[in-house]
Amino acid sequence: MSFTLRSVKVPPNSVNLEEARSRMFEFFRLACRSIPSIIDIYNLDEVVTKSQLRTTIAAQIRKNSQVTNPKVIDMLLFKGMEELNNILEHAKQRHHMIGQYVTGQHGLVQDLDSKDKGMSDFLKNFYKTNYF
Amino acid sequence: MGLGLLASRAIRPFNSSSGSRFLLRTIVSKPELQSPESSAAAADASPEPDLPPRTPVGGARVHFTNPEDAIEVFVDGYPVKIPKGMTVLQACEVAGVDIPRFCYHSRLSIAGNCRMCLVEVEKSPKPVASCAMPALPGMKIKTDTPVAKKAREGVMEFLLMNHPLDCPICDQGGECDLQDQSMAFGSDRGRFTEMKRSVVDKNLGPLVKTVMTRCIQCTRCVRFASEVAGVQDLGILGRGSGEEIGTYVEKLMTSELSGNVIDICPVGALTSKPFAFKARNWELKGTETIDVTDAVGSNIRIDSRGPEVMRILPRLNEDINEEWISDKTRFCYDGLKRQRLNDPMIRGADGRFKVVSWRDALAIVAEVAHQVKPEVIVGIAGKLSDAESMMALKDFLNRMGSNNVWCEGTGTQPNADLRSGYIMNTSISGLEKADVFLLVGTQPRVEAAMVNARINKTVRANNAKVGYIGPVTDFNYDCQHLGTGPNTLMEIAEGHHPFFSAISNAKNPVIIVGAGVFEREDKDAIFSVVETIAKKGNVVRPDWNGLNVLLLNAAQAAALDLGLVPESSNSIESAKFVYLMGADDVNLDKLPDDAFIVYQGHHGDRGVYRANVILPASAFSEKEGTYENTEGCAQQTLPAVPTVGDARDDWKTIRALSEVAGVRLPYDTLGGIRSRMRTVAPNLLQVDEREPATFGHSLKPEVAQKLNPAPFKSAVENFYMTDAITRASKIMAQCSASLLKK
Ligand code: SF4
Ligand code: FES
Numbered sequence: 063m064s065f066t067l068r069s070v071k072v073p074p075n076s077v078n079l080e081e082a083r084s085r086m087f088e089f090f091r092l093a094c095r096s097i098p099s100i101i102d103i104y105n106l107d108e109v110v111t112k113s114q115l116r117t118t119i120a121a122q123i124r125k126n127s128q129v130t131n132p133k134v135i136d137m138l139l140f141k142g143m144e145e146l147n148n149i150l151e152h153a154k155q156r157h158h159m160i161g162q163y164v165t166g167q168h169g170l171v172q173d174l175d176s177k178d179k180g181m182s183d184f185l186k187n188f189y190k191t192n193y194f
Numbered sequence: 195m196g197l198g199l200l201a202s203r204a205i206r207p208f209n210s211s212s213g214s215r216f217l218l219r220t221i222v223s224k225p226e227l228q229s230p231e232s233s234a235a236a237a238d239a240s241p242e243p244d245l246p247p248r249t250p251v252g253g254a255r256v257h258f259t260n261p262e263d264a265i266e267v268f269v270d271g272y273p274v275k276i277p278k279g280m281t282v283l284q285a286c287e288v289a290g291v292d293i294p295r296f297c298y299h300s301r302l303s304i305a306g307n308c309r310m311c312l313v314e315v316e317k318s319p320k321p322v323a324s325c326a327m328p329a330l331p332g333m334k335i336k337t338d339t340p341v342a343k344k345a346r347e348g349v350m351e352f353l354l355m356n357h358p359l360d361c362p363i364c365d366q367g368g369e370c371d372l373q374d375q376s377m378a379f380g381s382d383r384g385r386f387t388e389m390k391r392s393v394v395d396k397n398l399g400p401l402v403k404t405v406m407t408r409c410i411q412c413t414r415c416v417r418f419a420s421e422v423a424g425v426q427d428l429g430i431l432g433r434g435s436g437e438e439i440g441t442y443v444e445k446l447m448t449s450e451l452s453g454n455v456i457d458i459c460p461v462g463a464l465t466s467k468p469f470a471f472k473a474r475n476w477e478l479k480g481t482e483t484i485d486v487t488d489a490v491g492s493n494i495r496i497d498s499r500g501p502e503v504m505r506i507l508p509r510l511n512e513d514i515n516e517e518w519i520s521d522k523t524r525f526c527y528d529g530l531k532r533q534r535l536n537d538p539m540i541r542g543a544d545g546r547f548k549v550v551s552w553r554d555a556l557a558i559v560a561e562v563a564h565q566v567k568p569e570v571i572v573g574i575a576g577k578l579s580d581a582e583s584m585m586a587l588k589d590f591l592n593r594m595g596s597n598n599v600w601c602e603g604t605g606t607q608p609n610a611d612l613r614s615g616y617i618m619n620t621s622i623s624g625l626e627k628a629d630v631f632l633l634v635g636t637q638p639r640v641e642a643a644m645v646n647a648r649i650n651k652t653v654r655a656n657n658a659k660v661g662y663i664g665p666v667t668d669f670n671y672d673c674q675h676l677g678t679g680p681n682t683l684m685e686i687a688e689g690h691h692p693f694f695s696a697i698s699n700a701k702n703p704v705i706i707v708g709a710g711v712f713e714r715e716d717k718d719a720i721f722s723v724v725e726t727i728a729k730k731g732n733v734v735r736p737d738w739n740g741l742n743v744l745l746l747n748a749a750q751a752a753a754l755d756l757g758l759v760p761e762s763s764n765s766i767e768s769a770k771f772v773y774l775m776g777a778d779d780v781n782l783d784k785l786p787d788d789a790f791i792v793y794q795g796h797h798g799d800r801g802v803y804r805a806n807v808i809l810p811a812s813a814f815s816e817k818e819g820t821y822e823n824t825e826g827c828a829q830q831t832l833p834a835v836p837t838v839g840d841a842r843d844d845w846k847t848i849r850a851l852s853e854v855a856g857v858r859l860p861y862d863t864l865g866g867i868r869s870r871m872r873t874v875a876p877n878l879l880q881v882d883e884r885e886p887a888t889f890g891h892s893l894k895p896e897v898a899q900k901l902n903p904a905p906f907k908s909a910v911e912n913f914y915m916t917d918a919i920t921r922a923s924k925i926m927a928q929c930s931a932s933l934l935k936k
Contacts, residue, residue: 181853182858182862183862184850184853185853188842188846188849189551189552189553189850192842192843192846193836
């Protein structure tokens, strides 16, 4: 099976932070452009909107915003590229997508309350599990 | 049969080939054993090697009561000092040599019938059975000579002659003495071609499975039953190869300690029926913890596989349970898998429980708790609660403004001020020094089987006299029924009763008052009469405190130490908000109908029937907690298996609830809660150490209560089902059905 995204190949290393940065934006745009087909492939339109998915992608990228080593960025970029490719190849299933990108780690039921703000760590852990 | 066949073979004329092969086979397997005497002489000729000092087997220690009594013997050339009267086997143990054995057991009388422990003693013509031979001064014992080895090999061969080769399907496999010792000392080939004998299996009840063909007639079980358990149920029938172990007539083994024969049987003849074919012992994970089904706090090992408790075994603790445990302790574990509460639940308008999230459950409980007046909030700790959660419960309720918190079974007005008034002051092992027992309103056989085993041991060892006041019951030692009610107690106190002279003439008299008395209205009066007896009979002296209380539940001692005492005795009648922390046996009949009940616990037992909210908790096998036993020794449980479902540890639930209710408790960890406990009852942190009471009974104020002549009631109706875990257990239900029927 051929790659859906022709552009996926191992690029030369970025020489400096600038180049890595611009590649990152390139990747983000690429990912955003594939969102409609992702929604199409996995039938996600009933659970998520395009902009929500865009936010999720942005959040994933922002998680690594503190990284300044171009080599590390290249590596992260490569991993992101691979993931995106897997998604577009339909190498995943719908529940993977929902679990990883729609509901996130918190589960479907967002049992959040306005009172939770002042909650101690003990109580937060208590609601999660008996073992902490 | 085996021997006879062998003999008839020997005299039968052999037909050519097979016969000559039979004759040519050597008698022993190893060349040096073929002529043990000559190689022994060769060994003698060589100079004695310089032996490094050895460590005694299993940490065996010698205690010299009198230094003159020490004698010196030589074990394999290594000199050891031992007290007079020790056997050769014990001397070898002190010298660090483990002698193989089957029938010898250090806590039972010596039978000397298996012959596995043969050793060579210099100048004796034959090898001697070391377990039955007293060591004499200067004896030269050789445990490693060809003669001893050949003797063991021979004994092993005889034992295996009639032992089935069913190790692959035997539950003892992997922890079998016969298996181990035949690997170590047995021959490497068999010469036995005849049929093995077989024996009919006996039915010993729902707990002990028998495969009597495997029995090697060591008689350990017979001696255990008559000496430790005090029942004459087991015996040996027949002679020679027809010898069988059994109950003489078709009868079950009716002892509360019967499970221990499983441990002492060196082979797989007696195994656990509930555990049969469930697991192999090498796949199990052992966790050393504490039993909570009675107030003794027996030391146990929980063997688990994955999330499941597979079996419970005793752990050695000389001060508490020696190496025995009661059947309830051993077999209650299947109750841990049944009837468990696994999700927080709220009772809906239709009276059915609905599963909710912890968040919602706690929010509702906190809301209701704030709607009622502080005086009508009541908290009751259950009989299986650990000290940590009782501390948290008390702190939580106090912060809510209520002080009506107690532990079930301690009655309405417990005396928690003087520690000597509710613990066993003599200590369990101290009971062995006693020579007269007066049991008041207690039946130790069902209330605390291990304490009863101690009394039985004492009665057997120094002919102690036992008298009891209470309903007529079946004790497994000689005892005297003095009366049924407090009137008899009064007579003894006034000195009219003949038993009074027995007490006053005794060297170390012991009075044991059952915790069932706590539930009586006139308990203060009873205690003051008992104290009068103690004073007149010289039961409490500076060097001996013989006035004991035998508690019923694992939580009681710690609850009283922590001061879980209700403020008013009729708080149940006016309660609007009741927090039951695993309390199933409190009488809630008088509770107003509109009261809101929160049940926090691990089993859907009696407490759930009226509950409005259920908070699931972890059982003793799943949490770390401190328990204090009836003699005042704090011990800790360790988690053996994970909790069931969405359950939480008791103290964590209360800590979380306190935060939701806006009265946050200041501890987040077990360490934090323990340092809080240190300020209330520091003895609960002295784990595995018995903390005696500091003040005597003399500090008590005078009581002006009237004695009620109503007879004492038995505190435990059914030995096998006393708490939520045992009531959920199928095995315990079978036991009560088959063993308690009259
Ligand atoms: S049943 Fe077990 S303990 Fe009893 S005599 Fe046989 S081998 Fe010994
Ligand atoms: S252990 Fe000595 S004869 Fe059995």
